[in-house]
Amino acid sequence: MANVVPVDEFATGEWYPGYEPEHFSMPYIVDPAGPFKPGDEQGFWFLDFHWSRGLTPLAATLWSGDGYCWGTQHAAEALPLPPGRGVSARFAGTHLYGSALPETDPREIGARANRIATNLPHFLQNYRSIWESGRDELEATWTYFRGVDFAGTPDLTDLLGQARRYHKRAMEIHFGVMYPMLANFLGFYGACADMGIDPNQIGKFLQGEDTKIMETDRGLSDLAQKARVAGLTDVFETHEPHELRAALGRQGGAASLWLTEFDDFLQVYGWRAEATCDVGVPSWIEDNTIPLGLVKTFLKKDDAHDFVAAARNAMAEREEAIEGARSGLTREEQAVFDAGLQSNQEANFPWWQDDHNYYIDLKVMLPLRWGCQELAARVDADHKDDMLYLFWPELVDVATGRTPYQGELKSLVAERRQYFDHWHAKRGEMPKVLGTIPEAVEDPILIEIFGLNPGSIKAVQDPDAAKQTVMKGVAAAKGTARGIARVLQSSDEMHRLEPGSILVCESTSPSWTPVFGKIAGAACDGGGMLSHAAIVGREYGVPTVTALGVATISIADGDEVEVDGTTGTVTILTKASTTTADTAADAPAGVAG
Amino acid sequence: MTVEDVGEPTVHSCDAVVWIDEVDPQQAIAAGGSKMGRLAELMQSGVQVPQGFAVTVDAYSRHCRESGLDERIDAVIDRLGSSPDDAGVEEASAAIRQMFRETPVGAHLTGRLTEAYEELCLRCVDVNVPVAVRSSATGEDAADASFAGIFDTYLGVSGIERVLDAVRNCWGSLFTARALAYRLRKGISHHAMPIAVGVIELIHARASGVAFSVHPVTGKSDRIVIETSWGWGEAIVQGLVDPDHVEVGKSDGRVLKYDVAHKRIVSAFDFAVGAVTEIDMPAKLADRQVLDPEQVGAIASAVTAIEEHYGHPVDVEWVISRHRRPGDPVCIVQTRPVTVTAAPEEAAPAAYDPVALAQKYLFSGRPIPGR
Numbered sequence: 024m025a026n027v028v029p030v031d032e033f034a035t036g037e038w039y040p041g042y043e044p045e046h047f048s049m050p051y052i053v054d055p056a057g058p059f060k061p062g063d064e065q066g067f068w069f070l071d072f073h074w075s076r077g078l079t080p081l082a083a084t085l086w087s088g089d090g091y092c093w094g095t096q097h098a099a100e101a102l103p104l105p106p107g108r109g110v111s112a113r114f115a116g117t118h119l120y121g122s123a124l125p126e127t128d129p130r131e132i133g134a135r136a137n138r139i140a141t142n143l144p145h146f147l148q149n150y151r152s153i154w155e156s157g158r159d160e161l162e163a164t165w166t167y168f169r170g171v172d173f174a175g176t177p178d179l180t181d182l183l184g185q186a187r188r189y190h191k192r193a194m195e196i197h198f199g200v201m202y203p204m205l206a207n208f209l210g211f212y213g214a215c216a217d218m219g220i221d222p223n224q225i226g227k228f229l230q231g232e233d234t235k236i237m238e239t240d241r242g243l244s245d246l247a248q249k250a251r252v253a254g255l256t257d258v259f260e261t262h263e264p265h266e267l268r269a270a271l272g273r274q275g276g277a278a279s280l281w282l283t284e285f286d287d288f289l290q291v292y293g294w295r296a297e298a299t300c301d302v303g304v305p306s307w308i309e310d311n312t313i314p315l316g317l318v319k320t321f322l323k324k325d326d327a328h329d330f331v332a333a334a335r336n337a338m339a340e341r342e343e344a345i346e347g348a349r350s351g352l353t354r355e356e357q358a359v360f361d362a363g364l365q366s367n368q369e370a371n372f373p374w375w376q377d378d379h380n381y382y383i384d385l386k387v388m389l390p391l392r393w394g395c396q397e398l399a400a401r402v403d404a405d406h407k408d409d410m411l412y413l414f415w416p417e418l419v420d421v422a423t424g425r426t427p428y429q430g431e432l433k434s435l436v437a438e439r440r441q442y443f444d445h446w447h448a449k450r451g452e453m454p455k456v457l458g459t460i461p462e463a464v465e466d467p468i469l470i471e472i473f474g475l476n477p478g479s480i481k482a483v484q485d486p487d488a489a490k491q492t493v494m495k496g497v498a499a500a501k502g503t504a505r506g507i508a509r510v511l512q513s514s515d516e517m518h519r520l521e522p523g524s525i526l527v528c529e530s531t532s533p534s535w536t537p538v539f540g541k542i543a544g545a546a547c548d549g550g551g552m553l554s555h556a557a558i559v560g561r562e563y564g565v566p567t568v569t570a571l572g573v574a575t576i577s578i579a580d581g582d583e584v585e586v587d588g589t590t591g592t593v594t595i596l597t598k599a600s601t602t603t604a605d606t607a608a609d610a611p612a613g614v615a616g
Numbered sequence: 617m618t619v620e621d622v623g624e625p626t627v628h629s630c631d632a633v634v635w636i637d638e639v640d641p642q643q644a645i646a647a648g649g650s651k652m653g654r655l656a657e658l659m660q661s662g663v664q665v666p667q668g669f670a671v672t673v674d675a676y677s678r679h680c681r682e683s684g685l686d687e688r689i690d691a692v693i694d695r696l697g698s699s700p701d702d703a704g705v706e707e708a709s710a711a712i713r714q715m716f717r718e719t720p721v722g723a724h725l726t727g728r729l730t731e732a733y734e735e736l737c738l739r740c741v742d743v744n745v746p747v748a749v750r751s752s753a754t755g756e757d758a759a760d761a762s763f764a765g766i767f768d769t770y771l772g773v774s775g776i777e778r779v780l781d782a783v784r785n786c787w788g789s790l791f792t793a794r795a796l797a798y799r800l801r802k803g804i805s806h807h808a809m810p811i812a813v814g815v816i817e818l819i820h821a822r823a824s825g826v827a828f829s830v831h832p833v834t835g836k837s838d839r840i841v842i843e844t845s846w847g848w849g850e851a852i853v854q855g856l857v858d859p860d861h862v863e864v865g866k867s868d869g870r871v872l873k874y875d876v877a878h879k880r881i882v883s884a885f886d887f888a889v890g891a892v893t894e895i896d897m898p899a900k901l902a903d904r905q906v907l908d909p910e911q912v913g914a915i916a917s918a919v920t921a922i923e924e925h926y927g928h929p930v931d932v933e934w935v936i937s938r939h940r941r942p943g944d945p946v947c948i949v950q951t952r953p954v955t956v957t958a959a960p961e962e963a964a965p966a967a968y969d970p971v972a973l974a975q976k977y978l979f980s981g982r983p984i985p986g987r
Binding site (some may be wrong): 147206207351352353354362366 | 873
């Protein structure tokens with residue numbers, strides 16, 4: 024019997040103060056995004072770990088409507104996926120829940136299967152040109168926005184519209200490439216497993232390819248090395264990340280030279296926001312705290328992460344895994360394996376899963392953010408981010424001058440900020456799943472990327488989750504590590520990680536990648552074998568367990584834990600004293616105690 | 617050498633015993649049962665098999681007829697009715713098997729068997745040569761997997777008296793409770809499937825095991841699967857020992873995997889008892905790899921040859937003798953057709969087909985294997 028978690032609590036019709044249903048009215052393909060509504064408990068909804076901060080009104084509506092729903096449903100219809108029509112989104116407060124949309128009509132499934140039989144081979148034969156032309160199209164639009172003088176544009180309305188379209192188009196390209204690549208990869212994965220290859224080895228066959236995200240990490244590590252040589256270690260040690268820019272500036276001399284190099288680095292790699300497609304968070308260029316904090320922690324480690332050695336190891340491990348797998352196959356099976364490996368090396372899904380974030384996820388909301396900040400300045404808003412608390416129709420009205428910002432909208436923004444903060448604090452208490460909860464899901468994307476396997480689905484329904492000390496999850500990256508747990512709500516808190524910390528979080532995304540150079544292990548609520556944490560854990564050789572369901576509830580900040588990424592077990596060895604002052608102060612909201 | 621057939625004028629004297637290397641393969645199964653008949657076929661096709669003879673179906677039938685066993689067996693079975701309970705079947709089985717043990721073999725047949733056993737001793741250059749006495753059933757169902765291991769086998773029987781006892785026990789095993797219940801259920805008369813018994817030179821086994829010309833579970837036909845342990849094969853056949861598991865690519869003979877098992881039990885010759893019995897495996901042998909690559913290759917080529925000879929997948933029982941040298945063939949003691957066949961979706965795909973694989977693993981609603 025499926026367990027039903029009611030959605031009534033979140034389906035009251037109330038949402039952000041001043042919300043009207045037409046604020047969410049936009050074209051949709053199969054199912055539109057929106058706040059939870061009565062009847063939604065018939066679906067199976069999972070709390071999406073990508074947006075653990077919560078989303079502002081503008082971020083929530085545009086990302087869920089133009090990105091999450093439009094992008095996935097567009098791609099699922101175009102390829103098409105025979106039994107799936109993409110993903111839909113609902114909001115409980117500021118928090119996004121996702122649900123896969125099934126196709127159940129057997130005749131439709133048959134017709135869709137015939138279409139993918141033509142379209143998937145065509146995609147794989149032309150993968151490089153399809154992905155690169157999509158990427159180049161987006162880079163061209165990006166270059167256009169970089170050349171736009173936002174401050175010198177009298178009417179921002181068109182720019183805001185263009186920026187919104189850029190994001191929406193990016194999501195069409197994103198999922199249009201992701202679905203067929205994933206289909207090819209999981210087909211290969213299944214064939215390998217059926218041929219008796221250890222599934223833990225399969226992930227290794229495609230590792231060791233350099234990505235833009237790893238390139239960024241190496242750049243930061245080099246900057247840390249240069250800071251050390253320039254004698255700046257003291258400045259980094261004695262200042263918090265948010266004070267570093269000013270402190271280095273005051274120091275002058277070598278510190279100023281270093282800052283110049285740092286800024287040059289940011290001009291290439293700093294156009295990345297701290298979250299996937301979230302207009303509500305700044306880029307590294309806008310807020311240097313994150314990259315400076317990363318340099319600070321790189322300096323704390325005496326032995327710098329050896330990127331060259333790690334890459335060499337990843338490649339050697341890959342070759343060894345491929346050779347080991349091939350040697351156990353018959354000649355007939357080797358022919359299938361070799362062809363499948365070649366196809367997946369050409370269209371390398373795990374590589375793309377990391378690399379594309381540089382071109383798409385971390386960047387495509389920035390032009391809209393710039394437009395909103397320019398508008399905030401013009402209407403004399405209290406805070407440069409105030410426009411992010413408007414809904415799109417309100418934003419357009421302010422941009423065209425139809426509605427003044429000062430007055431009613433301004434006070435709504437103040438109330439919406441409170442609403443956002445209220446739900447931000449409640450993140451740790453949000454149900455991980457809502458609606459009709461199956462014992463197992465069949466959608467491979469939900470299993471392999473989101474980590475929704477029978478074990479984690481069971482774990483998130485355990486009322487005694489907070490008391491457990493031994494947890495089982497997906498053995499995502501091998502090895503064992505012990506250390507002090509740091510339970511983080513979002514990558515905003517990455518500065519709290521020390522070298523040797525055990526990272527505990529809902530899940531990681533590309534903004535987290537640099538911390539894998541210093542942490543000893545990772546334990547995540549979500550994420551399957553193909554999740555970001557699993558892929559990056561393997562690349563960096565960091566023991567990682569994913570799909571624990573409730574690690575952020577069971578583990579408290581400061582606990583001593585052991586992560587066994589070979590068996591997929593996480594054990595709490597010593598509970599932190601809940602009265603320790605610094606732990607209580609550091610613990611993210613909703614998790615302390 | 618020949619003992620004259622005095623008391624039985626209507627029956628040919630040669631019918632009681634047929635030799636593996638002398639019988640016409642066309643009649644081998646009819647006379648010697650499926651197990652012995654196939655050994656004769658294998659020998660004809662050039663496969664190494666042990667020396668030995670079959671106590672024929674005719675010999676069994678004549679024994680039952682002349683000793684009055686037929687009437688007494690039929691009386692027990694008639695009393696059972698068509699749908700007896702388990703206890704009734706057990707009781708009838710025990711009664712019939714007791715009759716076989718208590719009914720002496722007639723003088724004529726005793727003479728024929730003594731003569732044949734002495735001939736086997738001569739061929740093996742041994743006194744009271746130890747033999748394997750194996751039931752060799754007939755009838756269509758005898759080849760069926762449901763009868764595998766149902767009838768008795770005695771390993772290491774030495775001396776004519778013990779051979780005669782073992783033959784009578786094998787005859788009686790046609791009436792084990794399982795066999796009895798099976799025939800009652802299917803409405804088959806035991807007269808429709810008389811039994812023969814093989815008396816075969818006991819190969820002094822260094823190692824033995826079974827081998828399949830297709831994967832016995834998945835049915836994949838691109839590989840040979842071997843299971844093996846030290847000593848004789850009984851412990852493996854009866855499932856008493858967890859054997860080493862070897863897979864060999866059929867097209868190139870490459871060892872695909874060799875899983876060494878912890879082997880707790882061994883079938884070894886007990887000189888005090890005069891039989892092969894199951895004892896604890898010596899600690900130093902338990903975790904040792906049984907086969908070297910040359911031996912694996914010899915087993916694989918024998919299995920491949922047998923499959924080619926029959927034109928269908930087979931399983932075999934094989935023995936590596938203590939006296940075998942590298943390059944010698946391995947000795948095959950039994951072969952049967954394999955009934956498992958690969959379901960179309962389980963068969964190894966012929967080529968990498970991303971659409972078919974996506975359909976199979978992503979869009980079928982089934983979890984990806986191994987997850």
